[in-house]
Amino acid sequence: MNQTYALTAVTVVVLVTVLVGALGLRISRTTSDFYVASRTVGPRLNAAAISGEYLSAASFLGVAGLVLLQGPEMLWYPVGYTAGYLVLLALVAAPLRRSGAYTLPDFAEARLESQTVRRVAVLFVVGVGWLYLLPQLQGAGLTLEILTGAPHWVGGVVVAFVVTAAVAAGGMRSITFVQAFQYWLKLTALLVPAFFLLAAWAGDGAPRASFDAPAVFREHTVVTLAEDVRLTLDAPLSLKVTGRVDGRGHTAAPLTLEPGQHSVRAGARLEFAPDTPVPQTRATSGRNTPRWSRPMDGGRPALGLYATYGLVLATFLGTMGLPHVAVRFYTSPNGRDARRTTLVVLGMLGFFYLLPPVYGVLGRTYAPELALTGDADAAVLVLPERMVGGVLGDLLGALVAGGAFAAFLSTASGLTMAVAGVLHQDVLATRGVRTFRIAVLMAMLVPLGGSVLLTDVPVADAVGLAFAVSASSFCPLLVLGIWWRGLTPPGAVAGLVTGGGAALGAVVATRAGLPPAGWVHTLMAWPAAWSVPLGFLTMVLVSLATRSRIPAGTAATLARLHLPESVTGAGADPAAGAPSAAGPGPGARAGGAP
């Protein structure tokens, strides 16, 4: 890949992001132009901003990588990422906006009138934010590694530095425009090359990717392994090896491996002849098709089904609890617009997610060795050069690389803003510009450290973990908070801690590699299927047990959440209206001013 083009593209993306953010397209008018004030952010602009912020490395690189590795079953990821907004649209969007809350802790406080719930919510917002930032930085590391050969941690540090600097300097002021711009950039970066790739594919005689049989090397391919790999073979495999295989050293020696397990040490150089099947790198117990994902023991479809439900629940219900998504709804002028925005988001995401699977399928045909080296996430990046080639291939590759960096930048900056905002507001008690900068540093340093220290997990998987925690903690809080009168502060705290804590514990344990393989690992790696019901159940039961603690203002709050603003605003306003009329009788409970 031509480094100059790609690096230029990345640099341009970074610069444009910072410039649009700093200079902004702020509305700047003189009074001869009336009603500046009525120009609130429209649903389409806001939807583009939400989509731009939401489409992270997991969507841009990860989905294609998973499809390449494991076939069409992985399409549940894009389906889940999108369908999350359907749940959001139906259950949460408008009431969340009407609550007037800016962050999720704000909502907890507005609904339950309790500082304790707020503090617990803060913990989970920060936890989910950090879990979500981690794969962004890792994806950036991978991208830069492929573009320039830089060590893995460099990309993460670059993104962390750019985002921290931009956010801390107040450079993300016109964040709506930045993020909307990023959406269109990302869409272009996948859409334009996709046309060229499909043309090249058609010109090549339209070879079909097969997901039932192992992928096949189409031409003479040389693979250098970056880490130790176990190969599982069903048939004898002929190849040339330079390096250590099964404990014996070889130097450019032709070798035929028998069916069974073989271990290949890092640094080995494997040469495959055309039409050789790509060896599987994971135990799949006799079946060629790896079903679902690594944690599965291939022979047990029940677990595969379980994992699917875990994934579906996590992504469907987790979207509403992502800190950077919730914050964006505040920009909508009212609940109705928030709902419209969500609808447009659904369309925009649906269109975008048509593209990554195309790359995944083409990658399985044209870059099958990625499955061997564990860099499947790079499929999107290497395809243009591999399939189109020449200057055009380089240019398209640069476009994709720029788009990938836009993905890291937009999601990372949105998350950093959200996490830093919460840290600044609730953790660092004193206020001022300097503490906000400290908060930005805190928001970024922890996941950066994690991305350098922790082992690699496929980007889309890692994001799935963040979704699981969010679905088990904030989904019960939001759904019950909006739709059930009986929710009490103790119930909310218990549900958050039990559901979210269980998911968080399982996720951390999985990432640390603690649980043994088998069904325990499956349960821990896909916690949403049991932790979401657990969270809901705990919240409901504890709330029922503490009925006396239902917040005094529940009726008024729920009315505000569910009635259109024009009704609550124009009519009688009992909450803020005439406090003197109530009189100081024993029942006058609503007299407390803020």
Next chain:
Amino acid sequence: MTGAVLAALAVAGAVLLLGLGWAGGRLHARRGDRAGGLDLGTPVERATFHTLHTASLAAPPLRAGLTEDAARKAAKRLRSLLGTEALCLTDRRSVLAWDGPGADHHERRAMARVAVMLDSGRSMSVRTECTRPDCPLKWAVFAPLTGEDGVLGALVAYGSRESAVLVRAATEVARWVSVQLELSELDRSRTRLMEAEIKALRAQISPHFIFNSLAAIASFVRTDPERARDLLLEFADFTRYSFRRHGEFTTLAEELRSIEQYLALAGARFGDRLKVTLQVAPEVLPVALPFLCLQPLVENAVKHGLEDSTEECLITIAARDAGAEALITIEDNGVGMDPAVLRRILAGEHGGSSSGIGLTNVDERIRQVYGDAYGPVIETGVGAGMKISLRIPKYRAGVHSSGPGQHPPRY
């Protein structure tokens, strides 16, 4: 190799534990010294301190008034203060909080007795006539909780036998609780006073402004009837907004709309001398903020820039998005003000100055809603213009804009 490492680890661990133990011992000894050296008073004095401490713990919740939540928090403290079997706080109608055993079968009977006590207004001690052998609540003392408007509720203390000490103690505690409740009423009436003050102040459009606007509009009636009509509509919208009665809060978008109308009217009067720049980040337009808290500041800027000087007046109004806050600045290049004078105006010592009322009012209201940390920051000097910066948090409990009023269609 591993054996050596293990041994080294064990030694290191042992040394660490030893060090911790020594440090802990020293700390404990020092604390003991200090406790021994201090005179904690006689047992009676210590008992007094204990009582005062318990009472001080019970006070804060009661300052919220006689609510269920406050009663629940206070009842626990009050029971340990009295040392009774059970303690119950009621309002005039129902039991608010019950601390101790027996809530299941005593509550209804207690309320019947409270009803009797409410009539007399005096505390009384009665046998509970509880037939359950294992129930320790045999005697109850009912003491009234009084506020400004008579009896608000009752404090009921249960004991296992009749005791004059309990009667006396319960009556005294009830009196103390009554004082706290009266204080809470005082707090509330102070808040109400402030609200009334705000209501009086916020609708205060300067009469001069009305005369001047109407005069300016009148001057256009013959020469440019179309413009006169537009201005009249602006004037109608502006007054509708300013005189609106409901809701304490509005959105930044609404407030800016009113400011635009105000500036249009002022512009009609002063013509080209007034130049205004608006820089508004659309993200912050939905932010809720106190009703009419920016308009007086703009009015001030226009006054300083135009009426008190003869040069061209530049006014810049900017609203920026800053994470969880909106940053609003209003700047003019007018005559400015001596900071010392401004300080006196804000402290309320410099009555009468009309420009001061707006500023002081906005300052007070913002601080009341968001706390002292959010007070407006004013940068000014004589002849150096004035810049007022406000930080408005995007969310604050209890701050909800009460929606847009119905605007008539403009045609």
